[in-house]
Amino acid sequence: MDDARVTRAGFGAVLAVAEFRAMWAAELLSVCGDQLARVALAVLVYQRTSSAALTGLTYALTYVPSLLGGVLLAGAGDRWPRRDVMVAADLARAALVAVIAIPGVPLWVLCVLVAALTALGGPFKAAQQALLPTVLAGERYLVGMALRNVTIQGAQLAGFAGGGLLIAALAPSAALALDAVTFVLSAVFLLAGVRRRSAVAAAVRPAWLSTTGAGIRLIWRDPALRTLVALNWLAGFYIVPEALAAPYAAGIGAGATLVGLLMAADPAGSVLGGIVFGKWVPERVQVRLLGWLGIAAGLPLVVFVFRPGLVPAVLLLAVSGLLATGYNIQGTVSFMRRVPDEHRAQCAGVNSAGLITVQGVGAAAAGALADVLSPAHTIAVAGAAGAAVAVPIARAWRRVGREDP
Incomplete structure (x- = not known):
């Protein structure tokens, strides 16, 4: 199939690629869970502290440590198989969120766990972005990136719009437990649907x-x-x-x-x-x-x-x-x-x-x-x-x- 026909086929052409479909579904699950978790964390911290400053700090911790993860941990996707890095990051984040969801966790522990959770997003995203050009050839890659943008932005809109309603129906801890489940499901999609490829730098691993x-x-x-x-x-x-x-x-x-x-x-x-x-x-x-x-x-x-x-x-x-x-x-x-x-x-x-x-x-x-x-x-x-x-x-x-x- 030539590039022009791929472009005309649009989103259906990239969703026909089984590996991309698994990666897309895994990411969509994670994004929905993350948006829900951000709302739940804000509600949980404010309920426990009645402090807008601490609530804002906790919310910032869902973004800021990505700088550390993006620079220092992103190279994991070049040193080890990229699918394995994504699965490991998902399972580690599921475990961290499960601990955060436990009622009564001290606030300082919660902040440390949230920071670690956010930092792990760096190697996951880097490995994913590095793997996508291999999974999608030619202009399918551009169309796949556009589809990711549409669904991620849509999930964020739905998360902000519906997160508050869901938190009202569930306790914040229950919403966080649901976020942990989304990470586990994401890992399952990746294991079942994405082929394991050898690390691109397997022969020589320079210092980190x-x-x-x-x-x-x-x-x-x-x-x-x-x-x-x-x-x-x-x-x-x-x-x-x-x-x-x-x-x-x-x-x-x-x-x-x-x-x-x-x-x-x-x-x-x-x-x-x-x-x-x-x-x-x-x-x-x-x-x-x-x-x-x-x-x-x-x-x-x-x-x-x-x-x-x-x-x-x-x-x-x-x-x-x-x-x-x-x-x-x-x-x-x-x-x-x-x-x-x-x-x-x-x-x-x-x-x-x-x-x-x-x-x-x-x-x-x-x-x-x-x-x-x-x-x-x-x-x-x-x-x-x-x-x-x-x-x-x-x-x-x-x-x-x-x-x-």
């Missing part, structure tokens, strides 16, 4: 820190990889509307109940973007448009200088999310194809860890700036800054994007 440094050096020395990483890290600017959703809603009189609608707008746009770019835009066109999409994603945010009402704000955020998805999916595909197979997991981990870091820095900077400017003006500044930074990135991509690795 040497492996980590090799991934960073590889990205730094390749102008195309550097450009793709810079493009991906524009998310540090485009995360700002999500970080300021609550104060912005208050500023336009939308009320706290509509904050979730503002936060869901970007993921909703991402779902639509995954369908548009995954099914209807040829890959060669996406490659040419990568830089332009990075610029365009910031422009709808500039309109926030006029402090739009709820409906226009939701539409603008959705459009920004749609455009950002275009460069995120193709950028990741181009990045992973360019990295040698023996370094894919480590390089994927470095890229993901940096992405999480810039999002955290962007959110923190936005909060500080919003105390000086209004939330609306801060969102506009972030959009303008992101578009401006994307201009030299787009120019660099025009120079190096079509070169052979």
Whole structure:
């Protein structure tokens, strides 16, 4: 089957690949469980401490340690069979969540366990991203990444929307136990549906820190990889509307109940973007448009200088999310194809860890700036800054994007 026919076949073509289907189902289960766990942890900690600060700290621990896992642990997917790394990470996370779910676990122990749980997401995701180009050949890989984006964003939307309702019906500990079950099921799907392949670096296993440094050096020395990483890290600017959703809603009189609608707008746009770019835009066109999409994603945010009402704000955020998805999916595909197979997991981990870091820095900077400017003006500044930074990135991509690795 040629590439053009694969692209026209769309999502059905990649779901016909049994190994991808198993990996897709496993990831979907994990994402649903994680979103439920985030809500459950927030409720559990607040019930026990009545402290907003400790609740926020615990929630942050479901993201921040991914930096450690993404940089230091991601190389496991290059040193050992990638399916085995994913299964081991799933089973370890299931055990950690099961302990967290035990009523009466001391708060400091809970925080340590949550941090360890989050760090294990780094090697899982890195091994998964490194394995996908092997499982899906040609343009099936692009379509598969688009399908992942659609389902992951949809699961996150459902998790945030339905998590509170489910927690109301179940105790937080029961919801966490359900999350542990999703990790076990994910491991079962991987064991049953994904072929075990030998480690790509089985013959020679360099020192762990040497492996980590090799991934960073590889990205730094390749102008195309550097450009793709810079493009991906524009998310540090485009995360700002999500970080300021609550104060912005208050500023336009939308009320706290509509904050979730503002936060869901970007993921909703991402779902639509995954369908548009995954099914209807040829890959060669996406490659040419990568830089332009990075610029365009910031422009709808500039309109926030006029402090739009709820409906226009939701539409603008959705459009920004749609455009950002275009460069995120193709950028990741181009990045992973360019990295040698023996370094894919480590390089994927470095890229993901940096992405999480810039999002955290962007959110923190936005909060500080919003105390000086209004939330609306801060969102506009972030959009303008992101578009401006994307201009030299787009120019660099025009120079190096079509070169052979």
